[in-house]
Amino acid sequence: MTGATGFLGGAILRRLRAADPDGSVRALVRPGRELPEGVEAVEGDLSDASTFAAALEGVDRVIHAGARVSTTGAWEEFESTNVEGTRALIEAAAAAGVERFVHVSSLSVYDVQRDDAELDEDSPLESGAEGRGFYARSKLEADRVAQAAIERGGPVTIVRPGLIFGPGRPVPLARRSVAAGPFRVVLASPSYLMPMAYVDNVADALILAAQRPQAIGRIYTVVDEHVRQSDYARMFREASGQSFRPIFVPPALIRVAVSAVEAASKLAGRRPPMTRHQVDRTLRSARFDGTRARHELEWQPQVPVFEALQRSFAANRAARS
Numbered sequence: 001m002t003g004a005t006g007f008l009g010g011a012i013l014r015r016l017r018a019a020d021p022d023g024s025v026r027a028l029v030r031p032g033r034e035l036p037e038g039v040e041a042v043e044g045d046l047s048d049a050s051t052f053a054a055a056l057e058g059v060d061r062v063i064h065a066g067a068r069v070s071t072t073g074a075w076e077e078f079e080s081t082n083v084e085g086t087r088a089l090i091e092a093a094a095a096a097g098v099e100r101f102v103h104v105s106s107l108s109v110y111d112v113q114r115d116d117a118e119l120d121e122d123s124p125l126e127s128g129a130e131g132r133g134f135y136a137r138s139k140l141e142a143d144r145v146a147q148a149a150i151e152r153g154g155p156v157t158i159v160r161p162g163l164i165f166g167p168g169r170p171v172p173l174a175r176r177s178v179a180a181g182p183f184r185v186v187l188a189s190p191s192y193l194m195p196m197a198y199v200d201n202v203a204d205a206l207i208l209a210a211q212r213p214q215a216i217g218r219i220y221t222v223v224d225e226h227v228r229q230s231d232y233a234r235m236f237r238e239a240s241g242q243s244f245r246p247i248f249v250p251p252a253l254i255r256v257a258v259s260a261v262e263a264a265s266k267l268a269g270r271r272p273p274m275t276r277h278q279v280d281r282t283l284r285s286a287r288f289d290g291t292r293a294r295h296e297l298e299w300q301p302q303v304p305v306f307e308a309l310q311r312s313f314a315a316n317r318a319a320r321s
Contacts, residue, residue, distance in 0.1 A: 001025070002046060002066030002089070005033045007169050008104065008161075009065045011203040013039060019207070028055040028066070046085030047077075052092035061100045061210045062093050067139070075134050082138035087145045094154060102210045103146040105160045106139045107195060107221070112284040120289040121160075121219040150217050157215045159206055162223035162288065166199030166308065167315030173236050173246075174229060175283075184244045187254055190230035192285045195223045198308035201301040208297040220293040224301035224308070232305075239309035251283040 003009035004027035013036055016025055026040040028051065035041050044051025046066055056062070068081040086103065093101050111124045126132070126140055149156045165171050174194070176187040205222045209215045227235070233246040293299045303311070 001063040002028050004035060005029055008164060008199060008202060011199040012063060012065060012206060015203045015207055026059060047080040049088035052089055056092055056096040056098060059098055062098055063102045063206050063210055064089060065104045069135060078134040078138040083141040083145060086142040090149045099155055100210050101156045102206055103156060103158050105143040105158050107160050107162055107288055108136045109140045109143045112286045115285050117286040119286050121221055121292055155216045157209045158219040159209050160221050161202045162195035162197035164197050164199050164202055165312060167312050171312050182244055184246050186246050186248050188229050188283060189251055190248050192229040193226040193287055194229055194232045195226055195288050196305050197222055197224050198303050201303055205293055205297060205299045208299050212297055214296050221288045221290045222293050223288050223290045225305050226287055227305055235306050235309055239306060240313045
């Protein structure tokens with residue numbers, strides 16, 4: 001697998017080792033990275049395809065959860081790792097006779113053209129990639145690479161998880177929010193739907209996608225539950241024990257402010273910190289249909305959202321103490 005030392009990758013390893021302590025697991029990792037006992041490490045990098053053959057030798061299934069996730073860097077860095085790295089890894093897996101390749105994508109690849117959209121795996125992908133941040137743009141292009149492999153008959157499966165959260169990472173209050181004393185300014189409407197996906201539940205779905213024969217050539221949306229932003233803020237407050245008042249900023253006001261910043265940045269010859277396109281994509285609420293994963297993979301989220309929030313905050317508090 002790739003991404004084994006990351007947030008999602010670590011959860012996948014824990015689930016794999018718990019289910020089969022004697023099973024053989026190999027991970028492609030950068031030099032110096034530590035892995036749990038019993039996991040074989042092959043040093044390499046997604047931007048260096050010369051390391052793939054050794055990592056894939058004798059492997060029958062690949063879960064590709066690795067990616068460059070930085071908020072900084074040039075497009076070429078994201079392209080070489082997330083796009084071309086995915087392309088080269090799929091090709092190397094085919095050459096090595098790998099029976100299943102599971103690519104971890106994202107809900108951000110979907111084209112959400114309006115509020116309250118209903119989207120499933122056959123819905124159109126985003127068309128304005130150039131208006132996105134480099135990470136989101138690279139995930140979109142990598143998803144297209146994996147789809148092209150499926151169209152060629154490759155044993156590839158794509159999984160598009162919702163907003164992943166869990167222990168070991170700060171729990172998000174919203175897609176975008178700002179702390180202001182006793183308030184939390186939430187850049188969304190109270191009715192915005194949060195597509196929550198607890199990290200262990202996502203790991204379960206990925207493992208099932210790697211195991212089930214009917215998953216070959218299929219795409220799966222994985223969302224535990226859609227929670228209204230106002231309800232989620234209440235759950236967040238109760239689970240965390242924090243006392244704050246959420247203030248929801250109207251999307252129209254956010255769009256006006258970002259448009260002004262974008263225009264000023266262009267006049268100054270700088271790249272804007274956020275574009276109107278990014279804001280529209282972030283603020284539009286949608287419901288992502290995960291019926292296919294539940295039926296074909298027989299996947300069910302084992303940990304409900306509120307309990308997952310409680311576990312996440314408890315674990316994060318313990319880690320800080």
